[in-house]
Amino acid sequence: MKQLLVAIFAIPMLLFLTLISELWRNNEEGNSSTISSKIPISSLQQPYLPDRNIKYTKNGRRTHHFSILQKVERENVHMKPFPHLVIREALPQDIYSRIDSNFPPSDLFQKINSFRKVSAGKQNFGKENYRYDILPKEIREFLPEPYPSLLEYHSSCAFYLEVRDLFEEGIQRFRPDFYKFLNNKNLCSELFSEGKKDSGEDELLMAMRVGINSPSKIASSNKGPHIDRMSEIFGSLLYVRNESDKTAGGDFHIHSCRRRCSRILNLLKKNKQLESPLLKIIKTVKYEANTLVFFINSPLSIHSVGLRHPGNFNRQFLSIYGDVMKISKKYVHDESCCSNCVEGVIGCKFL
Ligand SMILES: *[C@@H]1O[C@H](CO)[C@@H](O)[C@H](O)[C@H]1NC(C)=O
Numbered sequence: 001m002k003q004l005l006v007a008i009f010a011i012p013m014l015l016f017l018t019l020i021s022e023l024w025r026n027n028e029e030g031n032s033s034t035i036s037s038k039i040p041i042s043s044l045q046q047p048y049l050p051d052r053n054i055k056y057t058k059n060g061r062r063t064h065h066f067s068i069l070q071k072v073e074r075e076n077v078h079m080k081p082f083p084h085l086v087i088r089e090a091l092p093q094d095i096y097s098r099i100d101s102n103f104p105p106s107d108l109f110q111k112i113n114s115f116r117k118v119s120a121g122k123q124n125f126g127k128e129n130y131r132y133d134i135l136p137k138e139i140r141e142f143l144p145e146p147y148p149s150l151l152e153y154h155s156s157c158a159f160y161l162e163v164r165d166l167f168e169e170g171i172q173r174f175r176p177d178f179y180k181f182l183n184n185k186n187l188c189s190e191l192f193s194e195g196k197k198d199s200g201e202d203e204l205l206m207a208m209r210v211g212i213n214s215p216s217k218i219a220s221s222n223k224g225p226h227i228d229r230m231s232e233i234f235g236s237l238l239y240v241r242n243e244s245d246k247t248a249g250g251d252f253h254i255h256s257c258r259r260r261c262s263r264i265l266n267l268l269k270k271n272k273q274l275e276s277p278l279l280k281i282i283k284t285v286k287y288e289a290n291t292l293v294f295f296i297n298s299p300l301s302i303h304s305v306g307l308r309h310p311g312n313f314n315r316q317f318l319s320i321y322g323d324v325m326k327i328s329k330k331y332v333h334d335e336s337c338c339s340n341c342v343e344g345v346i347g348c349k350f351l
């Protein structure tokens with residue numbers, strides 16, 4: 001009798017457990033959005049774990065609940081005048097509102113900076129419309145969630161693969177120097193993140209900074225048209241505008257050359273910033289909450305931050321980037337970039 005009872009309960013129980021574990025297994029491996037949408041989103045207080053909160057975009061691209069690129073499909077990538085994309089409402093509201101409500105106030109920037117060594121780029125506070133940063137090591141040490149998790153995801157192999165997936169053509173056309181390097185390497189084993197112990201063999205630095213431009217009493221532009229250092233492969237800004245901030249300006253401009261680019265590029269090499277009638281603005285990305293602008297950095301990736309009107313608010317953002325600083329001498333040849341640059345023939349030469 002007892003055995004019969006055990007059997008009556010045990011058999012359905014076993015079947016049930018098998019079903020559950022089967023579902024679970026599918027969840028772990030799944031790639032369709034129907035499967036991934038069933039994975040519970042863990043509390044954001046929990047640190048980033050590589051296998052948690054994986055998502056798939058509508059077109060089946062693998063992404064993550066922390067990714068600034070989670071709403072992006074390949075068709076959102078524009079190639080002119082350099083590879084870039086702009087996405088509004090880039091992050092889901094649950095993460096964004098935590099970023100917003102925990103955004104460090106000026107005095108925290110200052111305090112964190114006061115611990116920084118001069119050799120690590122200690123900054124002087126008090127300047128107007130000036131950029132201050134919280135560096136990766138400091139994010140890990142001093143900032144609450146979701147900042148450390150955002151940093152971990154955006155320094156991960158998974159994020160690198162997202163960038164490569166979306167921008168492969170852009171990198172190939174605009175950064176042939178890096179593309180060649182990328183193709184020769186299993187880069188995922190070569191990633192490193194600023195402020196982590198460095199094995200010495202690392203190649204691509206992927207990191208995030210939390211940044212502000214301090215307020216200004218007069219209208220001013222803090223960054224005229226420029227290109228970033230050539231060791232930077234990609235750069236981005238996710239704006240974290242305070243909802244009470246009504247200050248006009250501080251928008252991101254994308255520039256292209258009016259005619260041939262070669263002249264302007266030679267001038268840009270000599271000048272850190274350049275206002276010139278040879279340049280025109282072809283796109284403006286408004287400084288708005290949760291708006292992302294992401295680009296491949298190249299000799300043609302000319303951008304600027306527009307005039308900011310006077311106000312009391314910091315211009316707040318996250319900056320997520322990839323850089324080959326350590327190996328740039330080996331792989332990036334600034335001088336040869338666009339040495340015979342005409343429209344249509346662009347990029348750096350790989351030597
Ligand atoms: C995930 O996608 C890949 C490529 O599209 C496919 O080969 C694989 O079988 C898929 N896995 C699952 C569990 O659906």
Ligand SMILES: *[C@@H]1O[C@H](CO)[C@@H](O)[C@H](O)[C@H]1NC(C)=O
Nearest residue numbers: 100101102103242243244245
């Ligand atoms: C926005 O700015 C106001 C005034 O400085 C501040 O009190 C408030 O906490 C800020 N909001 C957020 C979400 O940080």
